[in-house]
Amino acid sequence: MSESKIKERTPITGEDKKELECPSCEESVQIRDYSENKVICNNCGRVIKDKIKDRGPEWRAYDQKEKENRSRGGPPMKETIHDRGLSTQIDWKNKDSKGKSISPEKRSKIYRMRKWQKSTKMNEQKDRNLSLAFSEIQRMSSQLGLPNNVRDVSSKIYRKAVDEDLIRGHSIEGMATAALYIASRKNQVPRTLEEFAEVSYMDKNEFCKNYRYMARELDLDLPPADPVNYVARFSSDLDVSGEVKTRAISLINKAQEERLTVGKGPSGIAAGAIYLASKLEGEGRTQSEVAEAAGVTEVTLRNRYKEIKEAFDLDA
DNA sequence: CGGAGTAAAAGGCACTT
């Protein structure tokens, strides 16, 4: 290990909490400090700062020796491995760590240890349950392009659901989907129920019930998804310009101030705003194109679009 | 074809018996 590996960390000041400017967006950039460990541009979705909570060791090493003394060993706990990656496997071979055979007296002891390990660990339904759920979460989150922190949060939620005995009587797939859905909402990177239904084995109504049940039982407060968080994704599907995107976001923000959006489906609002913005910016997109991208019907789009248009007296 | 609108059916939510 070289001397250069010891980094001096700057102390954390209040500056970190402040709003930053996103390098890839122009004006009116909103940046939020999302619950996990990232600062993500609310406008374009760019990750400005990663792992902001990992500020390195809380101590400072003044020389190599001190560093070695103070470092704590072991790999980090991995939330997505069913036993948090802390398990020790007992090998089936009757050899010790140096490859020598083990004496007959010790063999019976080892045998008992294996048996014990099997009955307490491998055979526990709970762990199978978690392994299955975590691999489902892994699969779906990569198919949906969700960031790793969302995956980890959903694993945490699922583990908690298991601990509180909420899974019994429900399918593992459904509850895993529900946990991921909740995590994606909590981390402000929502995907619509339809998008989840596409990658899940469950149908929409099935895990929809699961997620409500889960959110209620775990006392998770899930504020309604912000339409702004859908804009970036829908617009890139539609291949519209950044101007349309920012315009749509500002329309949504204004509409929210006017209380036009309460009780309405967020994806419908996003669709209406994008459609109107594309018209205002002279990049006509058809209603059916936008509606398709947002996963709502044209009628819903028209309703939102009309409301926003009339509220601000915009002619398009 | 794209846009606008409507009526009726369906679905979800808060609240009550």
Place this chain on the structure above:
DNA sequence: AAGTGACTTTTACTCCG
């Protein structure tokens, strides 16, 4: 735990340019 009512969304259809 089923029922109710206000509300949003969808379905299906019509009309216009």
